[in-house]
Amino acid sequence: MGGPYDLRRPVMRVPVRRPALGSPLQLLLLACSFALAGYAGVRLLADDWFGVALWLVGAAVLHDLVLVPLYAGADRALARVLGAAGHRDWTGYVRVPALLSGLLLLVWFPLISGQVADRYRSATALSGDGFLSRWLLVTAALFGGSAVLLVLRSLRLLRLRRARKQRPSAVH
Structure with missing residues (x-):
């Protein structure tokens, strides 16, 4: 009696929250920005889609494998030096x-x-x-x-x- 599976205990209901969508103006602006991005993507990929795709993949790989470790290491070194000086x-x-x-x-x-x-x-x-x-x-x-x-x-x-x-x- 009184355990976690006791059927006589009241069941606590968790209210289901609907996602905050914003105002109609925000939704309209969001839809327009998606439409503009889609149009730009279609125009960009129309001529040399392979070159654009290669550039995007290369930029992502360069950023993730080279640049992130570089600036994360520089930031960590900066924080360590300033922290040691008492000015973090x-x-x-x-x-x-x-x-x-x-x-x-x-x-x-x-x-x-x-x-x-x-x-x-x-x-x-x-x-x-x-x-x-x-x-x-x-x-x-x-x-x-x-x-x-x-x-x-x-x-x-x-x-x-x-x-x-x-x-x-x-x-x-």
């Missing part, structure tokens, strides 16, 4: 500009490396030179801005600590 909370100030700089490098690598400068010039009538220096300037600006934000945050925390020390202790 600074990792975000290095991660964000490094991520944005890496993304820019990934997108613009053919032009940054100068591999397609002639093709770029023939297609746009613009010089393909200067992409490396611009990427380096953007990277420096990203890390410089991040350093400024870190200094401002540190100064704010320092002011808060000083204000806390100057307050008289509360009477209990």
